Amino acid sequence: MKHHVDVHVGKRVRHRRWVLGMTQQKLAEKVGIKFQQIQKYETGMNRISASRLWEIADALGTTIAFFFEGLETAPGENTNASDMPADILADREALELVRSYYAIPENQRRRLFELARVLSDAA
Known part of the structure; x- marks a missing residue:
């Protein structure tokens, strides 16, 4: 077992x-x-x-x-209370998103991060 x-x-x-x-x-x-x-x-x-x-x-x-x-x-x-899985890395889509995120040039990545933060706050 x-x-x-x-x-x-x-x-x-x-x-x-x-x-x-x-x-x-x-x-x-x-x-x-x-x-x-x-x-x-x-x-x-x-x-x-x-x-x-x-x-x-x-x-x-x-x-x-x-x-x-x-x-x-x-x-x-x-x-936490946001219904996020305890092991976020168990989701293949989440891992692909992280890989893609770090492939973006840093200045654009920071802008994307800020956009995601605004969108999640608005949800």
């Missing part, structure tokens, strides 16, 4: 890998395992040992703490 912590850590691995545009195969090569094991980690089917998590964090250029961010809330519980 999957433990919610293993599922959460696996999702964070998948999201970090996806944000970097890295394939499961490439991550597996960097860590020295088969891509099928990465699949099992990402779904929470297999637990990631401390040493393996260290290697994965290094390969993904992040800290170990990154994988545990957002675990303070119970599974399925929202973090």
Whole structure:
């Protein structure tokens, strides 16, 4: 049976890998395992040992703490009253939006940010 912590850590691995545009195969090569094991980690089917998590964090250029961010809330519980999911990175559309946002030149990005803020305040 999957433990919610293993599922959460696996999702964070998948999201970090996806944000970097890295394939499961490439991550597996960097860590020295088969891509099928990465699949099992990402779904929470297999637990990631401390040493393996260290290697994965290094390969993904992040800290170990990154994988545990957002675990303070119970599974399925929202973090605020705006009906935003507790794990916003679970939404592929949100990740694509963030990627696209950072691809915009900084001066235009700031203007877009201000527009989004005005629109959300008006909603």
